[in-house]
Amino acid sequence: MMTDKKKYIWIEYLIFVCAVSAFGLVTENTYYLQIMTFIGINTILGLGLNMLMGYTGQVSLGHAAFYGIGAYTTAILSGTYGINPWLALVCAVAAAVLIAFIVGLPTLRLSGYYLAMGTLGFGMIVNIAIREWADVTGGASGFVGIPVLEAGSLVFMAGAGYYFLVWAIVFVAMIICRRLLASRTGRALRAIHDGEKAAVAIGINTHFLKLEIFMFSAALGAVAGFLYAHFVLFISPESFGFMFSIKIVTMVVIGGMASVWGALLGAAVLTLLPEVLHGFAEYEMIIFGLILMVVMIFMPQGLTRGIMDMIRTARRARA
Amino acid sequence: MVHTVSLSVRQGELISIIGANGAGKSTLLGAVCGLLKNWSGEIEFKGRALKGMSAPAIVRQGISMVPEGRQIFSPLSVMDNLKMGAYTRFRKDGKSRVAEDLDMVIQMFPILKERANQLAGTLSGGEQQMLAIGRALMARPALLVLDEPSMGLAPKIVEMIFSTIQDLSHSGVTILLVEQNARAALKISDRGYVLETGKMVLQGSADELLVDDDVKRAYLGKDYGDFLDERNQ
Amino acid sequence: MSEQIIKTANMDDNDKAQRQLERLQATLNRACKNVPFHRNRIQEAGLSDITRLEDIEKLPFMDRTHLATHYPYGLFAVPLRDIVRIHTAPGSGASPSISGYTKTDLMIWKKMVAGAYAEANVTDRDIILVHLPSGLANWARDYKDGGEAVGASVIPNAPLSVAKTLMVLRDYKVTTLVTTPAFARHLTAHMFDRECHPNELNLKQIILVGAPDDGRTVSELRDSLHVDVWLNYGLSEIPGPAIAHECRYHDGLHINDDHILSEIIDPATDRPVPAGEKGELVLTTLSARAFPLIRFRTGDMAKFLSQACPCGAASTRIEWLAEQADNYMLISGIRVSQTQVRVNLKTALKLPSIGCTMKKSCRSGTDILLISLAMDDHLFSDEIKNLQQLIAYAEETLTEQNGIKVKIRLTQ
């Protein structure tokens, strides 16, 4: 049973790796690679938040803050101080985790809408801090001068190189998430998911666990921010505001909570949708809003589950 | 999961449904009171099929339910809670009729009279249960359905609640009582049904059930795990 | 405790059916859950939910062989610790028949018997004498309990001779006699032999159990003893007597629908007979906890009476016919399967095949089974003594096995 499931997961991974490599090798158009790169970055963000929302039931409306912290830490360290970006990545993750710890300690004691409000406030504060600390962050005008990522002789620039870098990290992040879920922590997480009181009753320190996951998702957010910064090479506070936080939450919910593939699907949909909707010009917003509502109304479990259900009913209808 | 279950309540009867946790009692009531959808079968009340009716429609038909766990409206006052029970009747019967009933209910529960203007949330558990029953009565139900009225209450209060229920029954209200406290419930009931894992396993007059070992087991929440016991080996 | 619940007898058909359906569900659910035998049969029949009474027709029948094969506790539906009484009777096969009662079962049964007494106008002012043959010893207890429940003074079964019985009747001022038709006749005969006038007795009513009216017993008793006579129907396998009883109008027997679901089937086709036609009575217990029977073939022939009874009770009524389904005989309240007797006889006589006929006969107030055995070469022995010994052995064995007296007569 267990080995079967494991095998199944490896097949999933194999398909995933093949699909990603195939796309990367076949596609030459930088535009498509770039869209895919964005999807990858958003997937990493989604994975982190998915862990938090899907398994601990904690909604964060300030997740863009960690994304921003990751991006600005690496930008400042590597851009202003010329530190090796890879070292900056470590610092960025460390900074995000540290801040997540400090903020999470009191915030995660809140619940429901109050938690939403707490995280929202945190996101706002970080965004304002970035904007106002202009000497260091470049303020509202943005930060120029982020170096291009290099590893030995490899230069990661827009195109296939960056695409593979991002998706390799997505892959690693996925495996880490899966591992985490399979571990003791994962079991505790699922216990929380089923009911916090029950989890407390069986001796799980829910607060610490939530904090742990909060820090983990912050770390993933920082990694995503790092990747974003070195990809676009310019960052400004607008990219890390409240609306983006909402977008990440939407990605998770639309894709399907408590599902690793849901994060991927949600990121893909929310990244592609605006690209596709460009054609509708002025009507883009209306259509985007409508799609969001319709998906949530008819597939409240998210697209992953919704599509699977649809296939199942279709199959049953045919049988 | 409740399987096919037939049960009937005749006018004026006090019927108990007993069974352990998860036996499906509340599910059954949910179907009766319109809280659940998607069940099969039929429920008739005074010759009218209740299936597909919403809870408020069912209340209008004359079935009131006192839900499990004393679900009162804590931020409202005791009086307002009672009035809410007559919500469907204000338009139909008019204010004065409702006011009469309000008097009647308050007479029946003197404790509520003392606390008429207090917020319901400040009442003690037993008082809240009384309030919940009083609220249900305000709809002038032909059938009063009580879900676990004794849950979490002190034995003395439970006794009081049950005696109130018995009084109600004597005054002509048909009552369907769902209880885990089988003994107390059966003591005041005419008949009883025993549910086990979603199936009706026993039914009969209350005195029959009271001495039944099955009922004792259901009450204790035990199962037939030790079906053939040591005596048989 | 509140007053008695409304009985099905006072309900309309719809409500009665609903009550029966509820109890049938409960019975089946419990049987299915606790008795592998029932579970297998119910599952094989593919019956997952009972939504109408008619659904029961999807289930197979039970007969006495099933009781024998699950000897002793195989058909019990409660743990033994819940059983407070175990009735046993000789049974028709190799093993005794068994049935168990929980406290509640006993209580229900007591009430049923009490109900039958009440219909027969027995009150707490009556003195009841229960006189039943040893094969019906279990019923004797039930009639004793029921009588006590009514509040009457009960004289339980005692090993008395007819003469002493008569003395008891007379001297104890017994008002109610519970007995079999055979004994009642025997007693009457004895009274007249002794020139004992019925007026010397205080007897007001006789409750006859164990056999249907043969067309003359009841009227003879009524005329000669100036008493009212009520018939009660019972089964020795299913926990007891008073499954059905006559009301004061003596127009058929009211079945106790609260606890028994009755069907009448054509024994040949196993299908229900059309309304009003005769057939074999099939019973299902609705409230038996310990020993539920589901579609049990009684072997008794009956037909449903459809017109309303003047007493007003709406319960199902049957006319208990003085005949038996093929292969069955009713002797002293005990159903005897002719096939089974034949098998038993063959074993006892160690014969590969036999030719015999059976009939009920009455000897000094007790029904007995009279077997006419055809002589054949295998059986024939040079020594009559041997043969007589063999026959006596067979008689003894069969008597023991069936709980009724068996006589074997040899014929050419």
Add this chain to the structure above:
Amino acid sequence: MQEIVQYLFSGITTGAVYAVIAVGLSMLYSSTELINFAHGEFVMIGALAMVTLWVRLGLPLPLAVAGAVAAGCVLGLVFERLAIRTARNPEPITLIIITVGAGIFLKGAAMIVWGKDPFSMPSFSSHESIEIFGAALLPQSIWIVTAALVLAGGIHLFLKQTLTGKAMVACAVNKKAAWLSGIPSEKMGILAFGISAGCGAVAGIFIAPITMSSYDMGTILGLKGFCAAMIGGLGSLWGAFAGGLLLGILESLGAGLISSGLKDAIAFVLLLLILYIRPGGLFAAKEAKRF
């Protein structure tokens, strides 16, 4: 000193804006336990409808106000019917995303109807500011504070004194029990949405003269309103009112006394501290625990 008074006045004005919005949100929460993230968009609709009806079409003020409020109410009803009710699995988080989607939709629709430019609107009464302790107070601010007070008071009365209002509260605190008492909770839901959207529209109408109205004004206002409602404690109308004022005053004092760039951050830090100390908001009616 004079500045401080000025900051307070300014804070009260802004705070009253937040308060009106928060009252609408809180009202919806107290009757459906739902936070409508599209609430700001109803504010926007109210303001823009007012622009059309009053400024463009020149309707008399009361009629224009009534029309704009009606527009908000109707939109609210339609939204509840089409989106909230049809949701198959009304988990709070899905409902939140639905309201977010609705917000985007409304914003997009308003952009097409009213265009991207902001609109201004005259004050309801004199433009001249009133001077108190040497600080200026706008008449429109008084309008807004009054509107907030009247709305909060009116809704408070409605919920506390009328049968329907009480039934609405009953639905919110215990949907099952309300349902079982024969209160048609779906109708209450619609009504609550209508009233809440109407409140939003009222907010929009009253603040339009001082803020300029445009299709994208709603988001930030809705957000601040949400914060205010949370600070006051979800479900408490007076809490929402007080929370709004507090948020406004904190921002204003922060801008005046510390740094205008950091004013939002200062306000948020203080609000977070309040939340940490009183996790259910200042006037917590009950714990809001829905997801």
Add this chain to the structure above:
Amino acid sequence: MKQKHLVLAVLVIILSMLPVSGAMAADIYKIGGIFSVTGRASFLGDPEKKTMEMMVEQINAAGGIDGHMLEAVIYDSEGDPAKAVSAVNKLIHKDKVIAIIGPSTTPTTLAVVNFTKRAKVPLISCAAGIKITTPVDPWVFKTAQSDLLAVAAVYQQMKAAGIKKIGILTVSNAYGESGKKQLLGQAEKFGIQVVLNESFGAKDTDTTPQLAKIKAAGPDAIVCWGTNPGPAVVAKNAKQLKIDIPLYQSHGVGSPKFIELAGDAANGNILPTGKILVTSLLDDSDPQKKVLEDYQKAYQNKFSGNVSGFGGYAYDAVNLLAGALKGSSGDKGKIRDNLEATKGYVGATGEFNLTPQDHNGLSPDAFVMVEIKNGTWTLLK
């Protein structure tokens, strides 16, 4: 049935993502545009997009450039750098444009230049930020006047009016920040002292605390640096607070909308602006007058809206590009070289003289100072 539609929709989405493989018509010059058509900066992007569409139409109607028709591919950045990056890559790699006009704001421009540089596609930004063209990048140009010039014009005017101490109030976004930097940086040069600098949020409903604070600091004038509708709120608040010192606005409010929004409060406000706002007030000798009149007429005919100075940036960008396209036969390097060599082009914004060292090419006289009086613009000399 429903599912069929869904499948169809999914198919359409997938197909639209596939590379377009059709061969491009050789005789069409594809030029890209990225503007903040919606979002916070839609007041910039919207007229810019419209102007670009109009200009391309005009050029094509006049027979194109060297016989080549122009095709404009325009995307909306919504003011979001990530979206702008997405759009620029789409333009470069999918639509394969030979030059790009836009984006509208400084952050979006800074975000996209990394990609245009790499792809060696000439970019003519319509954003004002000075960071865009300093340091000069060979492939990046801009048409909007730098804040540097606007601030210089304001300070010049102040100096003439004898104002020594000012308080500044800037919007907390890239525009305001860039303005603040210039205001602070150039103050000394003009002998002006900044007594207080404050900021306000783009969507703030009230700025009285900031104004009260500035008022208390006692400056001779207040400079407000922002784009609509914030400065209108500031103007209104200033009036309410009865602040009687001059209020200077930035060129960011240079549109009739400002007067509409601020109403009475706009009167007395002084601001630098491109000449487009005051076309009719210009001397007939001004070379820009005719250009502006033509542009205004054409725009108003087509879109029935008021012209703003922002559309002018796109107007100039298209014209500069059109000029550079001549004789380039579509070669990007050639276009770049031609752009760099543009001299004496008189546009809506001013006279452009581009050099390899100056990719903006405007002189301070691109700005005029205007004062709003009785709800209309008047030129200050």
